[in-house]
Amino acid sequence: MISAEELITLENTHDSGVSIKQPLVLVRGEGARVWDVDGREYIDCMSGHGVANVGHANPAVVQAVTEQVQRLVICPNGFYNDQRARLLAQLTAIAPPGLTRAFLCNSGTEAVEAALKFARLSTGRTKIVAAMRGFHGRTFGALSATWRKEYRQPFEPLVPGFEFVPYNRLERMEQVVDEDTAAVILEVVQGEGGVVPGDGEYLRGVQALCQERGALFIVDEVQTGFGRTGRMFACEYYDLRPDLMCLAKAMAGGLPMGAVLIGSRVGELPKKSHGSTFGGNPLACAAALATIQYIASENLPQRAAELGERFLTHLQAIPSPLIREVRGLGLMVGIELKDKVASYLAALAERGVLALPAGATVMRFLPPLVISAEELDIVVERVAEVLT
Numbered sequence: 127m128i129s130a131e132e133l134i135t136l137e138n139t140h141d142s143g144v145s146i147k148q149p150l151v152l153v154r155g156e157g158a159r160v161w162d163v164d165g166r167e168y169i170d171c172m173s174g175h176g177v178a179n180v181g182h183a184n185p186a187v188v189q190a191v192t193e194q195v196q197r198l199v200i201c202p203n204g205f206y207n208d209q210r211a212r213l214l215a216q217l218t219a220i221a222p223p224g225l226t227r228a229f230l231c232n233s234g235t236e237a238v239e240a241a242l243k244f245a246r247l248s249t250g251r252t253k254i255v256a257a258m259r260g261f262h263g264r265t266f267g268a269l270s271a272t273w274r275k276e277y278r279q280p281f282e283p284l285v286p287g288f289e290f291v292p293y294n295r296l297e298r299m300e301q302v303v304d305e306d307t308a309a310v311i312l313e314v315v316q317g318e319g320g321v322v323p324g325d326g327e328y329l330r331g332v333q334a335l336c337q338e339r340g341a342l343f344i345v346d347e348v349q350t351g352f353g354r355t356g357r358m359f360a361c362e363y364y365d366l367r368p369d370l371m372c373l374a375k376a377m378a379g380g381l382p383m384g385a386v387l388i389g390s391r392v393g394e395l396p397k398k399s400h401g402s403t404f405g406g407n408p409l410a411c412a413a414a415l416a417t418i419q420y421i422a423s424e425n426l427p428q429r430a431a432e433l434g435e436r437f438l439t440h441l442q443a444i445p446s447p448l449i450r451e452v453r454g455l456g457l458m459v460g461i462e463l464k465d466k467v468a469s470y471l472a473a474l475a476e477r478g479v480l481a482l483p484a485g486a487t488v489m490r491f492l493p494p495l496v497i498s499a500e501e502l503d504i505v506v507e508r509v510a511e512v513l514t
């Protein structure tokens with residue numbers, strides 16, 4: 127067997143090197159647990175950046191993928207397919223009202239690209255308004271809507287026409303949305319930006335402003351979707367009716383997939399105006415169908431709401447002078463520290479708990495929604511050890 131050290135050396139030698147890596151080689155997962163190559167077990171509060179909502183190696187997803195991989199993996203979008211048809215129906219049925227069409231793709235950034243293109247196409251306008259500390263992806267269009275300087279600056283000039291305003295400040299939004307604005311794009315809870323929940327009044331206000339000024343309202347639910355925040359979609363908390371809604375991450379139980387859902391204020395989209403080779407492939411569609419059915423039948427959104435509230439309360443009770451604030455929605459939780467977070471995350475991993483950073487000072491928890499209350503209690507214990 128190849129050792130952990132050898133595997134790490136192989137990756138370090140031949141990988142592009144763009145990722146900051148922890149020295150852990152993960153080889154297996156089940157539910158909310160993952161194992162490294164030496165058989166050490168970890169409670170996973172990363173879920174691969176909020177992907178494994180239904181748990182690792184979810185039996186329903188395993189079965190759907192196994193069956194579909196033997197039947198048909200690819201079917202061009204110029205043809206119809208049974209899995210794709212069923213997924214489109216399912217997806218639009220669970221979405222906020224009015225989102226009756228969808229474009230299927232393979233990642234979050236692709237969903238955002240599609241939404242931005244559709245917004246320009248539909249309105250004939252060019253300007254896009256996004257929020258400071260927002261994150262929407264790494265391709266040029268999505269990156270142009272992403273706030274962080276380290277992500278943007280090396281690649282400038284980016285796509286022109288993007289403006290940033292502070293999040294949760296409606297009066298600032300009122301100053302920039304005008305007759306040139308194609309769309310406003312926002313997260314319901316800012317994820318990468320530090321787990322910052324949006325204010326309901328604000329989000330509804332932005333939506334009304336968009337309607338009033340002829341701009342489209344794009345909601346990026348790539349991270350918050352599919353039960354993460356305690357509702358199937360975080361939009362439901364505030365009864366939001368976005369014109370375009372971006373999805374990905376947890377959508378297909380771990381397989382790469384994204385989608386942008388499309389509402390009635392978006393006109394008919396011209397033929398050939400956008401496309402994707404792998405988008406809507408039958409394998410990903412079968413996985414997404416099984417994932418959505420599992421989330422709904424196991425009532426994972428409610429589970430995330432209940433466990434998340436309990437988890438949040440217990441974390442807030444940790445008496446640590448290092449903690450500035452604990453905040454979140456459902457099982458999307460952040461602890462803002464008064465210190466840089468990297469060394470604490472490493473210490474947590476040594477104690478068998480994997481969590482993520484969100485910016486430099488926030489410890490982020492995105493566990494599978496199938497995690498047990500007991501497992502979350504262990505997480506709280508380990509966090510308390512590391513922070514006190």
Ligand SMILES: *Cc1c(COP(=O)(O)O)cnc(C)c1O
Pocket residue numbers: 175233234235236238261262263264313317318346347348349374375
């Ligand atoms: C992760 C994320 C994206 C980008 O998704 P990728 O699949 O990594 O391209 C976009 N928006 C939000 C809110 C995200 O959390």
